[in-house]
Amino acid sequence: MKPFRQWDIVRFRIRPQDTVLHPGVVVSGEEWCASEYTTNLNVLACSKRPPAAPVKQHQVVLNGADGLDFQSTIDCRFLHIVTKDGVTEVIGRVSAERRRAIGRKLNEVLRLLL
DSSP, X not given: OOOOOTTEEEEEOSSTTOOSOEEEEEOSOHHHHHOTTOOEEXXXXXXXXXXXXXXXXXXXXXXXXXXXXXXXXXXXXXOEEEEGGGEEEEEEEOOHHHHHHHHHHHHHHHTOOO
């Protein structure tokens, strides 16, 4: 199994039968990612951001500082559960600044009580 880490930007299949790969951010904890006994990961999906498109309330923007070739938005409304085998490659890593922004946005959107 491939080694993954929390905050890796990966290419993954939302459903096993998908032929199209999507960029996403691994949000599963380090222990979960490293375990040889776990087969799934929690991933936030990303999509390419058109230049003039506004950033929506539930999104965080990633860019070249995170290892992407283009600006992308992360949808923080929904966590995808994907198999580790459905993740094909690591293409970047979320910067520390954006990790904090994603954490805040998850708390805001999911209304997590802290």
